[in-house]
Each structure stands twice: as structure tokens, then as C-alpha cells.
Amino acid sequence: MKPHSRSRLILPDLPRRQFLQGLAAGGVMLGLGPLITPAWAREADGTAIGTAKVLTGTEFDLTIAETPINFTGTPRMATSINGSIPAPTLRWREGDTVTLRVTNRLAEDTSIHWHGILLPFQMDGVPGISFKGIPPGETFTYRFKVVQTGTYWYHSHSGMQEQTGMYGAIIIDPADADPIRADRDYVVQLSDWTDEDPVRVFDKLKMQSDYYNFNQPTAVDFFRDVANEGFSAAISKRKMWNQMRMNPTDLADISAYTYTYLMNGTTPAGNWTGLFRPGEKVRLRFINGAAMTFFDVRIPGLKMTVIQADGQNIEPVTVDEIRIGVAETYDVLVTPGDEAYTIFAQSMDRTGFSRGTLAPRAGMTAAVPAPDKPEPLTMGDMMGDMGGGAAMDHAGMESMDHGSMAGMAGMNHGGMAMDHGAHAMGGGMAMGGPVRVRHAKSEYGPSTDMRVDTPRTNLDDPGIGLRNNGRRVLTYADLHTIGGPIDPRGPEREIELHLTGNMERYTWSLDGLEFGKSTPVHFRYGERLRVILVNDTMMTHPMHMHGMWSELESPDGRFQVRKHVINVQPAQRVTSLVTADALGRWAWHCHLFLHMHAGMFREIVVA
Ligand SMILES: [Cu+2]
DSSP: OOOOOSSOSSOOOSOHHHHHHOOTTOEEOOTTSOOOOOGGGSOOSSOOOOSSOEEESSEEEEEEEEEEEESSSSOEEEEEETTBSSEEEEEEETTOEEEEEEEEOSSSOBOOEEETOOOOGGGSOOBTTTBOOBOTTOEEEEEEEOOOOEEEEEEOOSTTTTTTTOEEEEEEEOSSOOSSOOSEEEEEEEEEEESSOHHHHHHHHHHOTTTTOOOOOOHHHHHHHHHHHOHHHHHHHHHHHHHTTOOTTOOOSSOTTTEEEEETTBOTTTOEEEEOOTTOOEEEEEEEOOSSOOEEEEOTTOOEEEEEETTEEEEEEEESEEEEOTTOEEEEEEOOOSSOEEEEEEETTSSOEEEEEEESSTTOOOOOOOOOOOOOOOHHHHHOOOTTSOOEEOTTOTTOOHHHHHHHHOOOGGGTTOOGGGGTTSTTOOSSSOOOOOOOGGGGSTTOOOEESSOBOOSOOOOTTOTTSSSOBOOGGGOOBTTOOSOOOOOSEEEEEEEEEETTTTEEEETTBOGGGOOOEEEOTTOEEEEEEEEOSSSOEEEEESSSOEEEEOTTSOEEEEESEEEEOTTBEEEEEEEOOSOEEEEEEESSHHHHHHTOEEEEEEO
């Protein structure tokens, strides 16, 4: 995905351990006031929610400002809402009309986007698409009727503000009794913080896209491969990766080298703690509010029963571990005994983690696991369905040595112009029929360095790093929204979009076109659409369509789950049905912050 660089252009200058753990008392600096006890350290009766203040009702005043923080030992300025990071938790009630007055005390424009919330497009908060943005010193009033229930979140859609602290949780209670009963209710919001200026982080990636990748294959790896596979196979493997200008350890663009991972705005050393009484049923509302980090979450010693995905109740499924993509939410129920448990959320690239504790008494802790070893991407991750033969067309591989690659993964480049129909029954392919991939003409330009011709369509793959780890890991195949699809109609029309990039340039796009070069996608008001996403890159992209639900389908076309974010794994093709029931202009983008910033973004017009 990124060029396999042999030399580092910029040398690391910061000690990494410090950033993994952060300060015990890191966070918003309280100025000269007395050090207050965080909310979680006070044993409250009944329900308690996270560390952020909880605001309830129908009228809200939110003020956006710069606030000094210190997560790592280095004081920095962050972007806060009402002085807190995360922003206050907003608790709404289904059926209410909420009014939110958002005042901008920054020196630049701002905005708030209510992620996953169905509303009129003018209230969606995306500058340049749904409104003009909120200039410095001004107040914008959002007002809309709340028509759904569940766990969501909100964040800035302007500049680098989300990466610098502007995110908070939304909980919407049902108008009637909640079918899910719990004795405790905690938001567990995960995020990533960098002391660097996010603009500089982006510039570094533009200069050298693997700048933050500390998992590069080393000489030790090479000699281990020699021992395991023999010298010529080990050489071929290196040669193959180099020739493809790809890197098998390319699991995340940004690592713990610069990130400190937070749980409810608390560093791992700070150890956010949720209290319970033994035997209670505890509801945890996991929200991935990170800019760039996928987290793999588990609570050693506890099974998690997943009861909600992206705010929608699902048929309960009990697992040990959940990969939570950027911007996804999952609600789980746990029933802890009379001991402490670590909530462990390791980053997908395994360079660091966010961590907190569930405990019957304040101050208790449990062992914190070591992060798993990073697992290199396989050829299947990049080429999709390997059962069928050729699967990838690498734009830059004019002089590839086919001989050295043939033994690596059964790849057959001679078959590139193959008959797709022949692969219908290949491993991981749709059982319902052949998968035809349609590469747009625009995908053959400088913004795309790789195309997948026979993507895999399986949803039961937990993804790189989680396969065969001995734990029961949630996959999309496990998710079934209670009540079925919102619309019984089948698709009248299909729209296919490819997730594309050029690793050497750190460009990200859709169908090879960055947002600035694209024209809007048109949906006809009221139509039922099949949206096909094909990932022609080596990275998982959490794709977020604003304003409308995406109803994920199984490989054979059955309704699976209703979501606002769909992770598309490398070389994977996923389809979802959308009812275009929301007039206006909407954003549709990868929720990896810098991928969106680089251009993996489209406007949708529903008319
Ligand atoms: Cu992306």
C-alpha cells in the first residue's frame, strides 16, 4: 500500500513509551482551580456515564473553544466543547425536537456533525455541502426531530478539529421502555491524540507514507523466513513486496509513535474506571471517536454480548473481542464478578492501546495484556479471492518477474483477462453468482496504484490480526438487525464505487478521483439502491454515508445489518441497500480522517 522505502527521510525524535501510556492525570488542564475528582471515581447510584458531563433535555448550548490540555507531559492546545474532552454526552429522547445552539469561540470556522443521526440535510453540519459552517464569534442553531434510538456520537467536520479533541457521545433513549435492561450504563469512547500539529502529520505522510510505520520487516524477520522457508523463498518474498512497491506491515497510517490512545479522554496511565456492584448487568457503549485508529477491544475474563451496532438493536451475539472501525459504535452487556477487569483496546497495528478498568471499588486494577504481535498482510488481503487465480492488476508492475511470484500465493498473472464467471465458486466468493468488477476509466490515472479484479465477498473474516487468535471475534456475518430491513423493496438500481489510493503519493480517492475532481453522485428521491463498494487498496476503509442508512447484505444478497459506517477490508467487495428517502446534499466519505482530508469523499445529491 505504501512504498517499501529503504531509508527513513525523517528521523524519529520522540521516545515512544511515554506516548503509549501518557500521564496519569493527563487531560484538560483545570487552571488554578482545585483538582476535582473525576466522575468515575465517585460511586454514583444508578446510572453513571463516562467522565464527560451528561446534558439532557431538548435545549443545549455548546461552546467551541481552544482549551489547554496535557496528555503526555507536553502542554498543548486542544479544541473542546464546553471545555471538556470528550465533549459533553448528549442524552436525547426519541420523538423530541432538540435545539442545539453552537457558539464558535475559535479563530477559524467550525461545525458539528451529528454522526448517524437522520435529519434534514441543512442540520447535518458539513461545511460546503449542507451549510456554510459557523464563522468565529457566531452561533448556529441546529434544530431537528429525533426519530431514532441508540448510541451515536458527534464531531467537528471542519479543519483538523476532530483530531484535536472535538468529539462527544450521543445517547438516544427510546420513547417507550428500553427493551435492553442494564443496571449500569457507561459510554466507552475511544480516541487518538497527537501532540503534533495534525497538518504536520499529514505533510509527513505526503512526504513519506510509511513515516509512522514501526512494523517494517527487519533483518531478523528475514533470517526467520530463511530458517522457516529457505533462502530462495525468503528472497522471493522480499522481491515480490519490493516489486509491487507494497509493504506487508501496512496496517495503519499513524501509530503510537505519535498517538496516545484515550478512553473517555483518559490516557492508559490515567486508567478510566467504571464502577459496578458484583452481579450487576453493565451496558458498555463503545464508540470509536478516533481520527485514524481501528481498535480491537476485549475485556479479559468477561464475555461481551453485543446488543447494538451503530445504534441499532441486533440479535444478541456473545463474543470475546470486537474490532471497532473508526466512527462505528457497539453496545455490549457484561456481567462482571467481584473483581477488577481491564477494558483493553489495542490499535490494529499493535503499536499501542487504550485501556480502562471495570471494578467493584475505586482504585482496583487488573492485569493489562501485552499487545498482540502484528500480523503481516497476506496476498489474499491484497488480491482478494485467491481461489480463482489472478486477482490484482498493479498499475506499476510493468517489469514484474512472474517466476519469482508464482510460488508465493498461487497468483497467476497470465489469467488477468480471465472469465469472471469461472470464479463464482472460488474460496470466499459469492455463492449466488459471479462477481463482476467494473473499474471506472478514472481508475486508470495517477491517483490509483492498484486494482482488484476478483475481490473477496466474505463477511465472516474478522480481518488482519484477528484470524485464529483463539478468541471468538465479532464479524459482520454475526450482525443481524432486529426487525429486518427498513424497506422491503429490492434494488432498482446499482451504484458501484471503488476505494482507491496511491501509496507513494498518499492520495486517497473514490474511483481514482479525489473529491475536488469529482462530481456528485445522484440518487433519485425515494428509490431503493444497491451500493457496491470495492476496495482496491490494502487498507480497511470505514465508509460513512450521511443522512441515510446503509443496509449491509450478505454475499448471497440477504439483509444483514443496518449501519452508518461500513468497514471494507482490503480487496473486499461489500454491498448494501440504501433507500434515498432524505432530500438534499449529503457527504459520503471514508472516516479515516486523513483519507477524507486527502480526497476519499463524494457528495450525494438526493433529488
Ligand atoms: Cu480510508
